[in-house]
Amino acid sequence: MNNIKGLKTLGLLLVTYLFFNHIAKAERSLNANTTNINILMPAPFADSTSGLVKEFNTTNKGNIRINVTRGPLETEAVSDLAISTLLLGENQYDILLVDITWLAKYAAADWLEPLDKYIPVGDWKRLAHGARLGNDYNNKIYRWPLVSDMGLLYWRKDLMDSPPKTPEELLTIASKLKKDGKVKYGYVWQGRQYEGLSCVFVEVLAGFGGSWLDKSLNPNLDSDQSIEAANWMLSLIESGASPKSVTNFAETEVLQVFEAGDAAFMRNWPYAWSELHKSDSQIKGKVGVTSMVSILPGNQASTLGSWGFSILKLSRNTKEAYQVIRFLTSEKAQRELFLKNGYTPTSRNLFKDQLLQQHSEILPYLEKALSITKGRPQTPLYAQISNVLQTELSSLLTKQKSTIEAMKSANKKTIDILSSAGKKK
Amino acid sequence: MNIFYLLPALTLITITFGLPIIRYFWISFHASSLLTGLEYIPNYGSNWLRIIGDDRFWRDTIQTLRFTGVSVSIELIIAILIALLLNQKLRGRGVIRAISFLPWALPTAVMALGWRWIFNSPYGPIDQLLNLFGFASLNILSEPRLSWIGTVLADVWKTSPFISLILLAGLQTIPNDLYEAFILEGGTKRQAFFRITLPLLEPYILVSLLFRVAQAFGVFDLIQVMTGGxxxxxxxxxxxYAYLNAMRFLDFGYSATIIVFSFIVLILVCLIGWITISNSKRILSS
Known part of the structure; x- marks a missing residue:
């Protein structure tokens, strides 16, 4: 009896499946001429580009349709999601919005389609200097930038006349303002053990005249400059210029302190500007923007962030995908994203645009910062060496190790990681 | 013949549990990373040699054991207290029970973020209170010697209700007659707890410990959100650490080795626990 019942259920399931399969097929043949382009983006980008996507889908109705997957909020969670589908070999997405630190890794894993053959020669040159960086690996372009992103030093105009230029000045002004009770904290920055700490260190290190890896990819983390830079970061905490709690501060915490008017300086990305000028901000109109301090004026640097679109190798519609990318990164789109969301443009022209300049007073500073950007090492092993640097910096900032000990250990571990890779190649 | 009835369950367990473990074991004897083009190339145990010399792995093992030991012990004590309390005939018992299980129902990532803000300096409530009474900020999550305690506290808050739920079920199986007879014979309430409640609760305690130790040993989301390690x-x-190696470093061979090794450590821990418990029982009963 039971067997017959089971068979009946199975039969019913089969019929249902065939029925829905048929409907799906019919629907597919209706849209047969439409090419679907699927994009995975972190949630904030999916939200900010939704207007553009809608516009594209209306004008290209029947030809190309963009479907955006609204990914997680957090950068690395998006990467986890993307990697999971890539490892399974599924062509679920045609385009991926790629963070600058993933590019070398993804390109080395052979997941990305080189874009060189699609890009007309003149087009690439229209990009600002900083926007052109970080999109290539082994002399091939794999990514078209959507938004420029670079580290900025925010300062309070109501507390000082001009921003500090050298590390020494930043430290003295910050601790003096704190001592005088003008602010609760002097200078807040990303000191938590995560990628943000590496970003902070890259620009400080450049300001001290050093570099993470040299041109032939050997680490320089135990150089005098590196140790001085790390020591300076430690002295920020020890002198009271920065609170002890910076060692668990990420962007959100830092912005919260500065937004409340509790700090004189903040290291953050351009997005913070629009946050600071929302209606409930305490310090609206009192904020200035500059680049990170340096010992010699010529060494000033801004760590390069930036997101861009890459086409995945598994995509069957690379041509259409490229068309979509260029639409979403067109000057018109950049203008809209800057006015609405404060996304830093990537085209040189737009920094000279009168309308944009009127809209935001920081455009010239963004342009300047974009001209002195400093990239993070471009190696497929970046995640490993950055993890080493973060952990060692975190241990010296929380006084688990002396500066020299930590930087020497960081240098040695970095050599180990890079050389184990070199041996096998 | 009866063994055939077990087949569906056995197949399910083999597919969902046995095969992945075997696969991980297999991967752990291969190099599979960006350098091999994500192909699996046999490397004859060099992952295992590497893990033995990997200070970070051993430090993480000790940290994981510390986290598991401390948080599960505290949870057990708190859970017994909660279970005893909830077993009383109180007015509005249903509501109290529901409320006390709320932390367990919350998604870990959400509550971990909540705890990160509670410990936030200077705006978190703990810091605000300390400052209000003139104490210096504690900065729990910024201080390497203290931050693990922060994660333990969050874990205790979240998972004590789980143990107390199991213990409460156990408490309700103990007949009241036993207590009545015990008191009638002149025993005190305290003695009743140690002579009746605890021994009869033992199987429930063991089950919940097994669940919790295995779960705490694999802790990931809580720490990832609160401190990022x-x-x-x-x-x-x-x-x-296994996650970092797999998803960030794309070094699947080594990640699999970490997973298999921690699997072995977990089995060892459970074995030692089991032997200790059965030994102490033998001593007690003799």
Whole structure:
């Protein structure tokens, strides 16, 4: 009896499946001429580009349709999601919005389609200097930038006349303002053990005249400059210029302190500007923007962030995908994203645009910062060496190790990681 | 003949549990990373040699064991108290029970974020209170010697209700007659707890410990959200290290080795626990 019942259920399931399969097929043949382009983006980008996507889908109705997957909020969670589908070999997405630190890794894993053959020669040159960086690996372009992103030093105009230029000045002004009770904290920055700490260190290190890896990819983390830079970061905490709690501060915490008017300086990305000028901000109109301090004026640097679109190798519609990318990164789109969301443009022209300049007073500073950007090492092993640097910096900032000990250990571990890779190649 | 009835369950367990473990074991004897083009190339145990010399792995093992031991012990004590309390005939018992299980129902990532803000300095409530009474900020999550305690507190808050739920079920199976007879014979309430409640609760305690130890040993999301393994790597768990190697470094061979190794450590821990418990029982009963 039971067997017959089971068979009946199975039969019913089969019929249902065939029925829905048929409907799906019919629907597919209706849209047969439409090419679907699927994009995975972190949630904030999916939200900010939704207007553009809608516009594209209306004008290209029947030809190309963009479907955006609204990914997680957090950068690395998006990467986890993307990697999971890539490892399974599924062509679920045609385009991926790629963070600058993933590019070398993804390109080395052979997941990305080189874009060189699609890009007309003149087009690439229209990009600002900083926007052109970080999109290539082994002399091939794999990514078209959507938004420029670079580290900025925010300062309070109501507390000082001009921003500090050298590390020494930043430290003295910050601790003096704190001592005088003008602010609760002097200078807040990303000191938590995560990628943000590496970003902070890259620009400080450049300001001290050093570099993470040299041109032939050997680490320089135990150089005098590196140790001085790390020591300076430690002295920020020890002198009271920065609170002890910076060692668990990420962007959100830092912005919260500065937004409340509790700090004189903040290291953050351009997005913070629009946050600071929302209606409930305490310090609206009192904020200035500059680049990170340096010992010699010529060494000033801004760590390069930036997101861009890459086409995945598994995509069957690379041509259409490229068309979509260029639409979403067109000057018109950049203008809209800057006015609405404060996304830093990537085209040189737009920094000279009168309308944009009127809209935001920081455009010239963004342009300047974009001209002195400093990239993070471009190696497929970046995640490993950055993890080493973060952990060692975190241990010296929380006084688990002396500066020299930590930087020497960081240098040695970095050599180990890079050389184990070199041996096998 | 009866063994055939077990087949569906056995197949399910083999597919969902046995095969992945075997696969991980197999991967752990291969190099599979960006350098091999993500192909599996046999490397004859060099992952295992590497793990033995990997200070970070051993530090993470100790940290994971510390986290598991301390949080599960505290949870057990708190859970017994909660279960005893909830077993009383109180007015509005249903509501109290529901409320006390709320932490368990919350998604870990959400509550971990909540705890990160509670410990936030200077705006978190703990810091605000300390400052209000003139104490200096504690900065729990910024201090390598303290931050693991922060993660333990959050874990205790979240998972004590789980143990108390199991213990409460156990408490309700103990007939009241036993207590009545015990008191009638002149025993005190305290003695009743140690002579009747605890011994009869033992199987429930063991089950909940088994669940919790295995779960706490694989802790990932809580720590990832609260500290990201920092500061100075002091809160990194084995699962976190395995995750880093697989998803961030794309070094699947080594990640699999970490997972298999921690699987072995977990089995060892459970074995030692089991032997200790059965030994102490033998001593007690003799």
């Amino acid at each position: 920092g500061p100075a790597g002091s809160t990194e768990s084995l699962a976190g």
